[in-house]
Amino acid sequence: MAEDIFDYSADVLVVGTGAAGFSAAITAATEGASVIMFERNDGIGGTTGASGGTAWIPNNASLRAQGAEDPRDDALRYMCRMAYPQYYCADHPTLGLPERAYELIETFYDNGYKAIDYLREAGALDLTADRVAPDPDRPIVLPSGSIVKSFPDYGAALAEEKVAHGRHVSPTPGTASMIEQLAAGAEKHGIEVRTEHQAVALLRNEAGEVVGLELHNRTLTRLAHAHKAVIFASGGYAHNAELVRKNLPGRVFGSCSTLGAQGDFVRIGIEADAQFANMHNAWWKQVPVEASLDSPSPPGIWVPWGDAMIQVNRYGQRVVNEKLPYHDRGQIHSVYDPSRREYPNLVLFMIYDDAVASSESMEGMRRPVPMPDDDADYVIRGDNWQDLATRIDEHLEALGEVVGGVRLDASFSENLAATIERFDGFAETGKDLDFGRGESVFDRAWNGPNRAGSPNPTMAPFATEGPYYCIIVGAATLDTNGGPVINSRAQVLGTDGEPIPGLYGAGNCIASPAGNGYWGPGATIGLALTYGHLAGRSAVAEPAKTI
Incomplete structure (x- = not known):
């Protein structure tokens, strides 16, 4: 040369x-x-x-x-x-x-x-x-x-x-x-x-x-x-x-x-x-799946916001401490179930009640939960639990191949009711016996507002009446x-x-x-x-x- x-x-x-x-x-x-x-x-x-x-x-x-x-x-x-x-x-x-x-x-x-x-x-x-x-x-x-x-x-x-x-x-x-x-x-x-x-x-x-x-x-x-x-x-x-x-x-x-x-x-x-x-590795996080249809860089869920909030899979079951750091939490989506021969957590459902949705607080990492007066196409609303499940499944049907054809299992509603009842009990005692939510200094550092009298600021019982809300979430990266x-x-x-x-x-x-x-x-x-x-x-x- x-x-x-x-x-x-x-x-x-x-x-x-x-x-x-x-x-x-x-x-x-x-x-x-x-x-x-x-x-x-x-x-x-x-x-x-x-x-x-x-x-x-x-x-x-x-x-x-x-x-x-x-x-x-x-x-x-x-x-x-x-x-x-x-x-x-x-x-x-x-x-x-x-x-x-x-x-x-x-x-x-x-x-x-x-x-x-x-x-x-x-x-x-x-x-x-x-x-x-x-x-x-x-x-x-x-x-x-x-x-x-x-x-x-x-x-x-x-x-x-x-x-x-x-x-x-x-x-x-x-x-x-x-x-x-x-x-x-x-x-x-x-x-x-x-x-x-x-x-x-x-x-x-x-x-x-x-x-x-x-x-x-x-x-x-x-x-x-x-x-x-x-x-x-x-x-x-x-x-x-x-x-x-x-x-x-x-x-x-x-x-x-x-x-x-x-x-x-x-x-x-x-x-x-x-x-x-x-x-095979990346810096992981979660995002609203439906927001990814409009942008290659959808808003990240750095810490899922809210106390009366959980994430469940298509079987209506919690699978993770929702307040974990984004990188660790994001990897739950790629867990393989050898018995069912599937990725049961390919997408999860971030479910919260109206007390969370109507709060005007910016404490914690609120995004992508919208402010009360804002609309977001990726937020699903149901008047009651059954209505919410029906609407979630309609969104999954519309997503189709985007989520690999995932639909709610027939056991979803029954399991979700049991999951929420169990979570409510944890919230009342302040102790998450399944995933230890709220026990780490990190869980609390980026958490949302504390309710008066709550023994664990990261959890609160769900409201007994709707409406209820859901965001379909999936894995995304900061970069590989x-x-x-x-x-x-x-x-x-x-x-x-x-x-x-x-x-x-x-x-x-x-x-x-x-x-x-x-x-x-x-x-x-x-x-x-x-x-x-x-x-x-x-x-x-x-x-x-x-x-």
């Missing part, structure tokens, strides 16, 4: 403009490299830009400044237990995990706080931790208008959890959003950003080293030369219907990821002979988190186990170091910032390559 064939040239090329991409680019530029960023979409930000824009970082400086400690061994036990419960063994040197998986989690603990400190010193990101001792008299008002008590870790109920609060960091009050800060930091460091440039292939020299990219810019093909390395931070494959069908379990009803999450690095990684892992495998330097590994020279990855386009774990709010972005930083630092240390 001759030098004059390239449209762009820099020491480091970065694909993607979310948290991982900006962290990589700013780090590389700060270390003295010339950097160009390429973005498939017509605007920057990726899925980070569509998110809450916060991060989860253990042992961060802001937490320590409050006098709290986050010991390494305790944090590793918590993260490993969440990431790989099938392997976890507390007495094993790597806590039962495969050595490489353990090393990636170790690396995150050791470098996460260093990454955000580095970006702060570079003038690119200013984050502050939550209060390690939340104040019940000082609730947190979110941009959406929702009101929460705190942001605890999602596995706060586990014995391995020793620091439930303070690992969640968000933009310091008075500063801009995370993406706005990172974009300003990139501009400050002279980083060129090119939108509407989709990476379609790697360029490699005779030695097999990655030396650039082939890109599509609208109707044009562009070539970019990387003197040292290419870093992919291009997002997952959540909006690639074919890859979703081939890899994710059950049915998936949309994603809040950027529409550019088409799995570009999956195809490119296969062509590069990269190792792959975690392809499987792809090419990286090492602790963020180098992409080939099928021979060796790094592919000049190729790095971070964010949702790689096999997540978190495995199946979602440690706390902002964990996806915390990993992205950390491994993006490591990729940028490692890329700068690469020798210049001949073309």
